[in-house]
Amino acid sequence: MSKVAPTLEDVARVAGVSRATVSRVVNGTRNVDPDIQETVRNAIEQTGYTPNRAARSLVTRRTGTVALVISGTSGGSDVFTDPFFGRVTAGVVDFLRGHSVHPVLMLADSDPARTEVVEFLRQGSADGALLVSTHPDDPLPARLVDAGVPSVLYARPGRPMPISYVDMDHRAGGRMAADHLVASGRYNITTISGPMDVLASQDRHAGFRDAMARHGFPYVPTAEGGFTAESGAAAMHQLLTECPDLDAVFAANDLMAQAAVDVLLEHGLRVPDAVAVIGFDDSAPALACRPQLTTIRQPVEKMAAQMADLLLADLEKPGQRPRSAIFEPELVIRASA
Amino acid sequence: MSKVAPTLEDVARVAGVSRATVSRVVNGTRNVDPDIQETVRNAIEQTGYTPNRAARSLVTRRTGTVALVISGTSGGSDVFTDPFFGRVTAGVVDFLRGHSVHPVLMLADSDPARTEVVEFLRQGSADGALLVSTHPDDPLPARLVDAGVPSVLYARPGRPMPISYVDMDHRAGGRMAADHLVASGRYNITTISGPMDVLASQDRHAGFRDAMARHGFPYVPTAEGGFTAESGAAAMHQLLTECPDLDAVFAANDLMAQAAVDVLLEHGLRVPDAVAVIGFDDSAPALACRPQLTTIRQPVEKMAAQMADLLLADLEKPGQRPRSAIFEPELVIRASA
DNA sequence: CTTCGTTTTTACAACGTTGTAAGTGCGCTC
């Protein structure tokens, strides 16, 4: 049972000055006599005063809070076991904490949930939105733009719209994988793609296939996965059936790559001796996997931080033109390829 | 550039009624003439009105937000790659979303950060706190209690204090592991404990050792780990040196168990043929590991949901006595033991 | 046709802050 929170009024009474003076001391301290400042500070100390956030927000129209929205995922709440989202969260939290801004976590995996997100922001419960939207036909980005909510996307929007975003050159990543496999002398190269209704998957795949074609491999056996371990295992089985003499696999993320390795080993195929495997992302599973995965690094934490940075910049001076930041992937060579 | 948000006043003008009436329609709709209700609803629709959260909070003293605080971790922000925290987050988010309450994510890994958390809550930026505090000497729980902030802990507090919490019977979990290993005929049983300054680690270890003693094994070779893969690998190496003929390892979490398996395999020791390995938690790595881990399941998501439930109950009717909920572990038998 | 209850609506005072305009004191100039 806490004592009622002290207010500016209370502090002012104790210090023997007016509310406005106390307010000026609490915020930017301009034009306040040093002696009085001292007195007021003591009074604040003594009363244990803390400014009330709601009252402050009401007049400043700022909350010091942004929404971190995971949108367009089908799967519900097991998103948080996916290392990707953990990394996004880490990057965002890490950046924001230096700016005394706090993220509110929201899942927008259904239409009512999306409406709730829009409402939340229109109510002014948060100053802006950081949106991790995987599916190009996700209506949320457009709805946020329409509502005039300052927002930044992770990954470019499905259709062009005036909104800032960070992204990576996924095609370049796919290309790197192809180059590396070809350079290491593989001939029967296959790939496990991500879900084809995700832009990043399309890009990784396109980059990979283009580079393969340039290397003289016009056709690449492909199985579509869903970015999960199970789907990766299933895809690997499928590839082994269709193409028993394969000697390399490029998987569109590490989770699937790891599952692929397991399936290969079960079939008595040694990695990388018999089959080279290359993953994507360079997240925890890449290191946990035996052999450790050669993979294409996506600097997720940096990108997430940049996303937060763009949003804060927009909040700082509103109405700027949308900005984008594209990051480069990096080939990380370990044991699997 | 969004048009200025419409206010109650605007809606009232359009509907030709007073603010208060509109307010009553928006909230609990008692004592409003159905015809007028209809008119007001249309006006709301037409103006695109959304209640302002700050103004509402100011008078109701509720924000519809709770803080989800990860406290006492040394490691900074790679917490989010630990499957445990992902599962906590998933459980919390999943429960809260059904109650239109949103979690604000906060890291309290330093003293200033802890102060910021307390300030945040005292400011009324959130209605209460969900605290995942691992170290028993973490000052945050006591500070929150002192500040009169409604809070619920994941894991019992280091020292008794009037605060609600959820926890698991970690001793029972340790016991189960011991029983299983002994029952399957192992003789040279060893263990990789969690960090000993964490209560859960102490309990798991104590339960394990007690049960071992009861089975006639008074001494169990032990190496202390830090719940990370690296520390697990190091601990496994240490055990192998001290005790080369070991035939079983109980690791205090799955991450370390997985690393232990890898080290064993590198040493040419087959799992479970030569050495049985049993983990703890039943999180993603347990399934990703080859062989899949036999482990002690901790129902993290359920516990996290319960934690949120307790907090919401306390917010609903404040001033109730603290409550606790203790969950039972479960032995999950897979391939590793 | 008045009077009384009931139901519905309205006006108004909070809630705790910020920002602005008006005030107070004080030292300076002429």
Add this chain to the structure above:
DNA sequence: GAGCGCACTTACAACGTTGTAAAAACGAAG
């Protein structure tokens, strides 16, 4: 010593909502 800036402080009106007390509308009863 009156007038004038300057530095600082104060009183007051927002901000958009909720809740309460007072007022209005409307039947029903006397």
